Amino acid sequence: MAGVTRKKAGKNAAETAEAAHTRPLRGRPAAAPLRAAKRGSTTAAASGPRSSGSAALRTRAPRRSKADVERRAPRDKAAEREQLEEQCQRLERRAExxxxxxxxxxxxxxxxxxxxxxxxxxxxxxxMRSIPQxxxxxxxxxAITRxxxxxxxxxxxxVDAMSIESGSLRVGMSAHEIAPIVDRAIELVAPTVALKPLEITKEVPHNLPPITCDRDRIVQVVANLLGNALRFTPKGGRITVRAEPSxxxxxxxxxxxxxxxxxxQHPLLFARHAPPRRPMGQGMGLSAFVTKGIVEAHGGTIWVESAPGQGCTFFFTIPAAGLSERAP
Structure with missing residues (x-):
């Protein structure tokens, strides 16, 4: 009897385990994933029986609809654009x-x-005053003074070139007569003229109206052009400074x-790094670039007319002032 009872008990246990594998899940453990799926947080499903006799649950992230993606895309792009703008502003501040x-x-x-x-x-x-010529x-x-x-x-x-490149060149505008400007520029180059015998002539009519300018800057322009002319004009040559209405x-x-x-070479003369002007290899340096920047800061234009063996003429214009603005 005892053996029969043990045999029967084992059979009942096996039947109970098999039933546990085959009947549906009931109660709260199975209902919880379903409720979560309805809320949209997860999607859950019950698997078949495993070898261990337990039921497995598989979960996966919810799928976003096309509308959700389209609504989120503009926000992402706006945030990215804002971040790039902030980076650009930081870089600009550092560069400045x-x-x-x-x-x-x-x-x-x-x-x-x-x-x-x-x-x-x-x-x-x-x-030099105590030494004969x-x-x-x-x-x-x-040579030392030169x-x-x-x-x-x-x-x-x-210094002026850096100011021009950065847009910080300052010009104080007021009305000035032209003849004193030309005279002052010639005075500035007089020591160099004395070392290199040549002739400088001035052709400035007395009835020219004044110009609106920064006087010191226009003196600098004329002196720069005279300096370039002195550098490339041979002894016994001639330099002429003119001014006329236009x-x-x-x-x-x-x-x-x-x-x-x-x-x-004409288009390159006023570049930041100009090529040599003459066969002797001497370049115009920064003076032509600075001269152009000063003239343009006054609202004028500058250009050159020249050909090999025929000398060189630099022109520039400065707006005229009204007669009522004549400088004292």
Whole structure:
């Protein structure tokens, strides 16, 4: 009897386990995933029986509808665009700060350099007064003053070039007569003219109306063009400075009798890094670039007319002032 009872009990246990595998899940464990699926948080399904006798549940993330994706896309793009704009603004601020620092550094160095050069030039010219034109050491002193003047001009051109490139060049506009401007520019180059015998003539009518300009800047323009002409005009040559009315502007010109400039070089003369102007290899440096920037800051234009062997003429225009604005 005992053996029969144990055999029967084992059979009943097996039947109970099989029933547990085959009948549907009931109660709260099965209902919870269904309720979650209705809420849209997950999607659940009951698997068949595993070898261990337990039922497995599979879950997967809910699928987004096309409408949900389309609604979210503009928000994502707007956030991305805003982030890019913030990055660009940060980079612009950094670039502006670096540019200001560079400009301030160059200005400081240029100022200190010019102060030192002024001492050299003044000392050399004082010595020249005590030495005859053909006396010993006169040529060396001439070379010192010439080199110092060129370095001084280069330092000023460097500061002005950076101001022009950054758009920070300042011009104080008021009405000024033309003749005194030309006279002052000729005075500035007089020491160089004395070292290189040649003729400078001025052709400025007395009845020209005044121009609206920054006087010191226009003096600088004329002096720069005269300096270029002096550099390339041979001894015994001639340089002519003219001014004449041209519509609502005054047209200035500086002509020389030097070797001239090939036509294919004309568009490059006023570039930041200009090529050599003449066969001797001397370039115009920054002076032409600075001159162009100053003229354009006044609302004028500048150009050149030249051909090899026929000299060179630079022209520029400056707007004329009304007679009521005539400078005292």
């Amino acid at each position: 700060a670096a540019e200001r620092m560079l400009r301030d550094t160059v200005s400081t160095i240029s100022h200190d350099l010019r102060n030192s050069l002024s001492v050299i030039v003044v000392s050399a010219r004082m010595l 053909d006396g010993p050491g006169r040529r060396q002193l001439d 080199a110092a003047d060129e370095i001084n001009q280069l330092a000023q051109d460097l 519509g609502r502007s005054a047209r200035f010109s500086v002509s020389d009798t030097g070797p001239g400039i090939a036509s294919d």
